[in-house]
Structure formats: C-alpha cells, structure tokens
Amino acid sequence: MTNVAVIGLGIMGLPMATNLVKAGFTVTGFNRSQDKIDALVEAGGEGATSIADAVKDADVVITMVPDSPDVEGVVSGPDGVFAHAKSGAYWIDASSIRPDFSVRLAKDAKEAGVKPLDAPVSGGEQGAIDGVLSIMVGGEAADFDAVADVLNAVGKTIVHVGPSGSGQTVKAANQLIVAGNIELLAEAIVFLEAYGVDTQAALKVLGGGLAGSKVLEQKGQKMLDRSFEPGFRLQLHNKDMGIVTSAAREAGVTIPLGALVAQLVGSMVNQGDGGLDHSGLFKLVEQLSGKSGPAGSATAN
Structure with missing residues (x-):
C-alpha cells in the first residue's frame, strides 16, 4: 500500500x-x-x-x-x-x-x-x-x-x-485525564505564585516526582509565560469533554471531577476563549482567584 x-x-x-x-x-x-x-x-x-x-x-x-x-x-x-x-x-x-x-x-x-x-x-x-x-x-x-x-x-x-468505536472510547478517557491534569496544574501554579515561590524551580522538582506528567512538561511553561497559542484549542477540548460526559452518562458511570472540569472548559469557550490552547484554562483559574494575569500574580522569578 x-x-x-x-x-x-x-x-x-x-x-x-x-x-x-x-x-x-x-x-x-x-x-x-x-x-x-x-x-x-x-x-x-x-x-x-x-x-x-x-x-x-x-x-x-x-x-x-x-x-x-x-x-x-x-x-x-x-x-x-x-x-x-x-x-x-x-x-x-x-x-x-x-x-x-x-x-x-x-x-x-x-x-x-x-x-x-x-x-x-x-x-x-x-x-x-x-x-x-x-x-x-x-x-x-x-x-x-x-x-x-x-x-x-x-x-x-x-x-x-x-x-470499532474502541479507539474513540479510549480517546475520550484520554481527554478526561488531560483536562483534569491541566486544571490541577493551573491551580498549582496560581497557588505557588500566591506564595512568591520560584515557579520554574517548583515545576522542575514537581516534574521529577509523582506529580510529573506530559501535561506538566508541555503546558507548565505556557502557563508561566501566559502564552496560549493553540496546539490544541479549548473549543476542541470542550467538544471532547461533551463526548466523554455524554458517554459516561449512557454507560451509567459517574465522573464528578470530569463533569466539573467540563463545565470550566465550557465556561472558557462561552467567554470567547475557545481559540486558545487548552492550557489557557489557567486564565479562568486566575480569574476565579481574583487575579488578572502577570500584574496580579507573584511572577518575579
């Protein structure tokens, strides 16, 4: 072929x-x-x-x-x-x-x-x-x-x-895990910055332990830089979270954390940020914490 x-x-x-x-x-x-x-x-x-x-x-x-x-x-x-x-x-x-x-x-x-x-x-x-x-x-x-x-x-x-269909089911599970990781990574960075921690150093040591992940490796720096040029758009991840929440409901499976993250991703899209990389979920975490970006965060690292 x-x-x-x-x-x-x-x-x-x-x-x-x-x-x-x-x-x-x-x-x-x-x-x-x-x-x-x-x-x-x-x-x-x-x-x-x-x-x-x-x-x-x-x-x-x-x-x-x-x-x-x-x-x-x-x-x-x-x-x-x-x-x-x-x-x-x-x-x-x-x-x-x-x-x-x-x-x-x-x-x-x-x-x-x-x-x-x-x-x-x-x-x-x-x-x-x-x-x-x-x-x-x-x-x-x-x-x-x-x-x-x-x-x-x-x-x-x-x-x-x-x-047939199994690949899509596994991909839905993948997107569930990725979205949850992105949300928790965003929360961790906002938390670290609030205490004036050297976030570069913090992510390095976190990445070497059990908290390490591909999400941390690929998305951590984007969050620190507030640079959300799309590699994978929030709009598409919102679509994927709709797939997994719907499929979970049909299977009678409960995904409480996934459902919450799905709502947060959907909120970003509804606010007009669907074109950002999915690491842009960080913006919502900052907003919910009363921050407005670099000027409102302790980022002098």
Missing part, C-alpha cells in the same frame, strides 16, 4: 501527511482551504480538487477533521469517501468523535466495501510534527496489522484496543 489520501490538513492533519511523505508514501491531500493543500504540495505531496479526486486511487484514506458531523460529512453522501474509494481500501479516522458515531460509520464503510479503523491520536501539534503520536485503534485486528506501516509513519505508541 503506497497511495495514501489525507482529508483534513489542519494543525494535526498537515504534519501527519508530511510525515507520510517523508516515509515514502504517495500522499494526496484535500482541505477546504487551498493554502493547506499548497503546503502539502510544497512538502512533496499532491493536492486534490475534491474528496473524490483525493481518494480515487488511495489504498488508505485518513480523515482528520474536528467533530462527528464533520467526519460524516466527508465520508457519506454522493461526494464522500465511501462513494469514491476503491473497494478494499482502508479508512483510518484519526478524528476525535463520538464512539456511537464511529460504530455507525464503520458499519456504513463495510457496506461500501471499505475497511474501517477508528484511530484517534494524542500528542498535540508537536507530537504530530515529530511523528510520535499516541494512537488508539479500534476495528478488526487484521485491518490494524495491514496498515501498520502507515500508522508507524505518524505515531510512536500505537495500540489496537478493540472493535
């Missing part, structure tokens, strides 16, 4: 497509905005004029779009992936969507002669650029094995977690 189509060349999709080019695949990309297609072409890929054009010769089709309706929009209908992909092609949905949507669309894919895998990713923009994403994959084990080279070109930790 050498021909790969990538539908959705955003913050995550474009670097993933670029890494596939570097790995030696023939990569054809399609995106609603032409500048993203041009960027892929500049990196050695090929541009398509439509979804149909992108997938017609593809052995593997990867979709990376924001939400459940977006995925359905690009794969279903007369202009979608299922109508134009060749029989026996593999469809890898790297988007983060509702597990029930994933199960339904997998059924539709099979009826169209396409082999589906739900393979949401974790690791953010930098993980996509570096090709070290964590990928949780749902679908048939044989299909997972068949596309191993494609997945290895964009990820580092790649695990088959069960049948």
Whole structure:
C-alpha cells in the first residue's frame, strides 16, 4: 500500500501527511482551504480538487477533521469517501468523535466495501510534527496489522484496543485525564505564585516526582509565560469533554471531577476563549482567584 489520501490538513492533519511523505508514501491531500493543500504540495505531496479526486486511487484514506458531523460529512453522501474509494481500501479516522458515531460509520464503510479503523491520536501539534503520536485503534485486528506501516509513519505508541468505536472510547478517557491534569496544574501554579515561590524551580522538582506528567512538561511553561497559542484549542477540548460526559452518562458511570472540569472548559469557550490552547484554562483559574494575569500574580522569578 503506497497511495495514501489525507482529508483534513489542519494543525494535526498537515504534519501527519508530511510525515507520510517523508516515509515514502504517495500522499494526496484535500482541505477546504487551498493554502493547506499548497503546503502539502510544497512538502512533496499532491493536492486534490475534491474528496473524490483525493481518494480515487488511495489504498488508505485518513480523515482528520474536528467533530462527528464533520467526519460524516466527508465520508457519506454522493461526494464522500465511501462513494469514491476503491473497494478494499482502508479508512483510518484519526478524528476525535463520538464512539456511537464511529460504530455507525464503520458499519456504513463495510457496506461500501471499505475497511474501517477508528484511530484517534494524542500528542498535540508537536507530537504530530515529530511523528510520535499516541494512537488508539479500534476495528478488526487484521485491518490494524495491514496498515501498520502507515500508522508507524505518524505515531510512536500505537495500540489496537478493540472493535470499532474502541479507539474513540479510549480517546475520550484520554481527554478526561488531560483536562483534569491541566486544571490541577493551573491551580498549582496560581497557588505557588500566591506564595512568591520560584515557579520554574517548583515545576522542575514537581516534574521529577509523582506529580510529573506530559501535561506538566508541555503546558507548565505556557502557563508561566501566559502564552496560549493553540496546539490544541479549548473549543476542541470542550467538544471532547461533551463526548466523554455524554458517554459516561449512557454507560451509567459517574465522573464528578470530569463533569466539573467540563463545565470550566465550557465556561472558557462561552467567554470567547475557545481559540486558545487548552492550557489557557489557567486564565479562568486566575480569574476565579481574583487575579488578572502577570500584574496580579507573584511572577518575579
């Protein structure tokens, strides 16, 4: 399998497509905005004029779009992936969507002669650029094995977690953990600054102990700098928290801390901060503490 189509060349999709080019695949990309297609072409890929054009010769089709309706929009209908992909092609949905949507669309894919895998990713923009994403994959084990080279070109930790929809369920759990970690890291930094502690030193020692995490490593400095350029937007994390809280309710599972953090993330989006990186949740913690940013915090480190 050498021909790969990538539908959705955003913050995550474009670097993933670029890494596939570097790995030696023939990569054809399609995106609603032409500048993203041009960027892929500049990196050695090929541009398509439509979804149909992108997938017609593809052995593997990867979709990376924001939400459940977006995925359905690009794969279903007369202009979608299922109508134009060749029989026996593999469809890898790297988007983060509702597990029930994933199960339904997998059924539709099979009826169209396409082999589906739900393979949401974790690791953010930098993980996509570096090709070290964590990928949780749902679908048939044989299909997972068949596309191993494609997945290895964009990820580092790649695990088959069960049948269709399982990847999306694990991704929902991932987003639950990440949101909780971001909130607690923000609270810890505001707490440390209130006491005039050297926060750089504090995060270094905390990172070396049980409190250490990828969230602390990747988001701690952004909070200290009050620099929230998006790697993963709060708007998208808000969507993901809606997925996990809904799925938990359907399963009869209680996630009290997760539900609270979901409300806090939603509050940021409602205040117009959905375009910030999800580490921007720090702003709300400062606000709730009566702080207004650097001028209101002890940051003379």
